[in-house]
Amino acid sequence: MGFGRFSGADHDTRQTPSSGQGVVAKRTYDIVLWGATGATGRRAAHHLARRCAESGVALAIGGRNRGKLEHVRDGLAGRAGEIAILVGDSFDTAFMDEMSAQTRVVVSTVGPFAVYGSALVAACVANGTHYCDLTGEPQWMREMIDTHQDQARETGARIVHACGHDSIPSDLGVQLLQAKALDHCGQPCRRITTRVTRMKGGFSGGTAGSFLNAMRLRETDPDFDHLSADPYALCPTGEREGPDGPDRMMPLEVTWDADLQAWAYPYFMGPMNSKVVRRSNAVMGYPYGRDFRYTETALSRGGVGGWLAAMRKTLFGKLFLIAMAIPATRGLLERHVLPKSGEGPSKEVRESGSYEIIQVGTLRDGTVLKQRITGQGDPGVRSTTMMLTEAALCLAEDEIAVGGGFWTPASAMGPLLLARITAHAGLSFEIIAGRGA
Ligand SMILES: NC(=O)c1ccc[n+]([C@@H]2O[C@H](COP(=O)([O-])OP(=O)(O)OC[C@H]3O[C@@H](n4cnc5c(N)ncnc54)[C@H](OP(=O)(O)O)[C@@H]3O)[C@@H](O)[C@H]2O)c1
Known part of the structure; x- marks a missing residue:
C-alpha cells in the first residue's frame, strides 16, 4: 500500500538527508516532556512514563514549578524514580537551549504556543532536536515555518505541530x-x-x-x-x-x-x-x-x-x-x-x-x-495526549524517511504513526x- 511520496518537489520541502535518529543520536534523554504539570501535560506524563518504561526510552519531564513536577512524577507508573526533572521557564532562552541540547526529542504541551512556544522551537531547531506539540494556532505555525524552516533543514530537526486530536x-x-x-x-x-x-x-x-x-x-x-x-x-x-x-x-x-x-x-x-x-x-x-x-x-x-x-x-x-x-x-x-x-x-x-x-x-x-x-x-485530553505520546515516541524511535524541516503528522510520520495510534492510542x-x- 502506498502512503504518498515523501518527495521534496518544491523549495519548501528540501530535505536534509537524515535517517532514523539522524544527527541527534547521542543525548542524555530520548524525550523531554515540556509542560508536564498542565491538564494535558499530566496525562501525557502518565502515558509517556508507561510507554517509555516498556521500550527503555529515557524520559525527563520539565516545567516551571519543581514542586508540581515532583508531585506528577510521584504519581507515575513504570520506573518513575529514573525520570529526571528539568525546571525552567519558557521565556528563558538559555534554559530552552540547554534543555533541547540534552535530548533527542522535545514534546511540548506549554500553550498557548503563540505565547510560550517560540523560544523552544527556536532552540530545538538550532540544536537539531526533534519536536512535536499540540498547537492548533495556524498563525503561529506559519510564523515558525517562515522563521526557522531553512535552519531546521540544515540541523536535521524534524518539527511537527498539531499532534493531538487536532490534527x-x-x-x-x-x-x-x-x-x-x-x-x-x-x-x-x-x-x-x-x-x-x-x-x-x-x-x-x-x-x-x-x-x-x-x-x-x-x-x-x-x-x-x-x-x-x-x-x-x-x-x-x-x-x-x-x-x-x-x-x-x-x-x-x-x-x-x-x-x-x-x-x-x-x-x-x-x-x-x-x-x-x-x-x-x-x-x-x-x-x-x-x-x-x-x-x-x-x-x-x-x-x-x-x-x-x-x-x-x-x-x-x-x-x-x-x-x-x-x-x-x-x-x-x-x-x-x-x-x-x-x-x-x-x-x-x-x-x-x-x-x-x-x-x-x-x-x-x-x-x-x-x-x-x-x-x-475524550478527544480533548485523553485521546489527544495518547496521540501526542505516540508522536513523540515515533520521532524518538522510528526510522523516519524525511529529514529536518517543518512537517505535518502525515508527511513526517504517516504509516509509522498510524500503526502506533491504532495499537496504543485507541484509534x-x-x-x-x-x-x-
Ligand atoms: N491539538 C489538540 O487537539 C489539543 C487538545 C488539548 C489541548 N491543546 C493545546 O495544548 C496546550 C496545553 O493545554 P492544557 O490544557 O494542558 O494547558 P494548561 O493546563 O494551561 O497547561 C499549561 C502548561 O504550561 C506550563 N507553563 C505555563 N507558562 C509557563 C512558562 N512561562 N514556563 C514554563 N511552563 C509554563 C504550565 O505550568 P504550571 O502548571 O506551572 O502553570 C502547564 O504545565 C494549549 O495550547 C491547548 O490549546 C491542543
Missing part, C-alpha cells in the same frame, strides 16, 4: 483513505469531506486559553483574519493556490450531505485541520493531486430533527464566537465559564469519552469511498463503503 485523525485519515483509493481504484480521491459525527468529552483550560489568546491577537494583528481564511495558509511559499475556497470560521450554514444522508454544520477546528491536510499534500509533493479538495465539518442526523439540531449547534457556535470577539463578554466567559489553566475534564469524562469521524472520498469517476475513524477517550480506521470495504 492527527484528519491528517492520517486522509492519507490512509488516499492510499486505499490508490490500492483499490488506481487513483486518489479528488475530494475528501471529513464529518465529525460524534464528540463526547470536554476541553481543558489550555484550549480555552489558546482560543482567548487568538481572539485577542485578532484585535491587534491586521493579517490574522486573512491568514485564518486562506485555505492554503500553511502551504509552502509559492504553493498557496488551489481549488478550495476560503476557510470560514463558524458560518451560519447547514447543508445536506447526500452521501451520508444527514445535515452538516460548521466545526470549530475544521479550518485548522483543513490547512494541515492541505500542507501535507503540498509538502509530500501532491500525492493527492494539485486539484485535491478538502473540507471538514460536523454532522447531525437526517430529517427535520437533524436539521433543527444542526441549526441549534450552528447558532450556539456563532453566538459563542461573537461573545468571544467582544472584550466585555470575553472577559465574563473567561472569569466565570471557561476552564482555567490546569483544569480539564474529570477522570470519568476522560475515560468515558469517545468520538467518531466519517471521511467521504470521491474519485474522478464518481466512485465514493467512506472511512470511519473512531477514538476512545481505529475502517473502510465502510466502496471498494475495499
